Amino acid sequence: MEYRKIGNSDLELSAITFGAWAAGGWMWGSTDRNDAIKAIQAGYDLGVTSIDTAPIYGQGDSEEIVGEAVKGIARDKIQLVTKFGMRWDLEKGKLAMQTKNNDGKNIDVYKYAGKESVIFECEQSLKRLGTDYIDLYQIHWPDVTTPISETFEAVSRLIEQGKVRYAGVCNYDVAQLKEADQTLEIISNQIPFSMVNRAVEEEIIPFCLEHNKSVLAYSPMERGLLTGKMTADYKFEEGDHRQGNKFFTPESIQKTNSFLAKLKPLAEEKNATLSQLVLRWTIERPGITIALVGARNEKQAIQNAEAINVKLSADEIQFINTALKNAGF
Template sequence: MEYRKIGNSDLELSAITFGAWAAGGWMWGSTDRNDAIKAIQASYDEGVTSIDTAPIYGQGDSESIVGDALKGISRDKVQLVTKYGMRWDLAKGDFAMKSKDNSGKDIDVYKYAGKESIIKECEDSLRRLKTDYIDLYQIHWPESTTPIGETMETVAQLIKEGKVRYAGVCNYSVDQMKEGDRYVNLISNQVPYSMVKREIEKELVPYALENNKSILAYSPLERGLLTGKMKPGHQFAEGDHRAGLYYFKDENLRRTNAFLSTIAPLAADKNVSLSQLVLRWTIEQPAITIALAGARNAQQSVQNAKAIQVQLTKAEIDLITNELNKLELVK
């Protein structure tokens, strides 16, 4: 495994970080707790020491699964990355979405990052994760009802108290990062980035490079789209959020798979899977320090971890990018 320094901090995360959204089941058509625990443990055995989770993933389930999976592993051997600012138990802030919890009950989710809420969420996360500190604490989404200064000053307070080591953000614009950075040292921004979602290359990537900020790319396999395993006519399980996304329209599955077929010979030549080739390409992109890869079982998590073994020359990276630039999805 490769370990990369995050921003201007001394925090190092594994270049392939375990993304625990699917492990919580929520919006993924449920999950098996034991499979999720085994997935985390198997990835750790492959050198994946960093795990990204959030309270909203399964309304606490994902964090609890992470806490259980790491029993018996020395705390200083792992890096726990979690979030705050999405509440399903408090109707305050910006309404985010209607959803269902893991038992099928309707819930309303709000984006809220007021001081008292962050302090409560931090305590809840520490308890579920079975730890006394969080390595990287990130606001999950921007929200309009709380000044950024109040939010970031609260995280700075948690850092002083030793409950949090470093502050990061998720889904922030460059302007929001600049504002937040006035109150606490923001070392990273976790945003969606994949071969078919490259909008951040325009503004966020140049800003990150210029200001020594790390980008943590989530959904680098675009929720399974870039594995090459999804075919037109794919049927999603009930409750799977992907069913309504345009990426998974039959025409886009056809177009994506046609692109993947152009880079498949390179994967075959290196004796790696398409997923592994995609993950390696992703972490070779400018400012992309970490790729978060989710897994619902041990086999998937081991495959993701082994992506680090793929070696790409500049010419090979350029070849992939040139083919990729020909791909257009329909909305």
């Protein structure tokens, strides 16, 4: 595995980091708890020492699963990365979505990161994760109802108390990043990035490169689209958030698969799967520090971790970039 320094800090995360959203089941059409635990442990055995989760993933389920999975591992051998600012148990802030929890009950989710809420959420996350500190604590989405300074004063207090090591953000634009930085040094921004979804390369990634902020890329496989295993007539399970998403229309799936077919010979030449090739390309991309990748079982976790073994030359990267451009991505 490769390990990469995050921002100006001494925190290092595994270049392939375990993304535990799907492990929590919520919005992914359920999950198997034991499979998820084994997936995290299988990744760890291959050097995936960093795990990214959030309270909202399964309304606590994902964090509990992560806590259970790492129970026997020495705390300084893993990096626990979680979030705050999405409340389903409090009607405050701005309504983000109306959805269902894992039991099928309706819930309202609010974006809220007021000072007292950040402190409360941290305590809950520490309990669920079974730890006394969080390596990287990130606001999940911008909260337009709370001053950014108030939010990060709370995180600053948690850092002083030793409950949090470093502060990060997710889904922040350049202006929000600059503002947050005035209260507390922000070492990373977690943003969506994949071969077919590269809008963040226009402003955010150049800013992060210039100011030495790490980029944690989420959905690098575009939620399964870039595995090449999806067909135009794919049927989603009930509760799967991909249903109706623009990347998952029959036309989009077909267009993506045609592009992936051009990469297949290169993957085969390297004894790699398409997914592994896509992941290696992602972490080679300028400005991308870490790729967050989910897995529902051991096999997927092992495959993700082994993407690190794929080596791409400058010519091969150029070949992929040209194929992307020709495909209209």
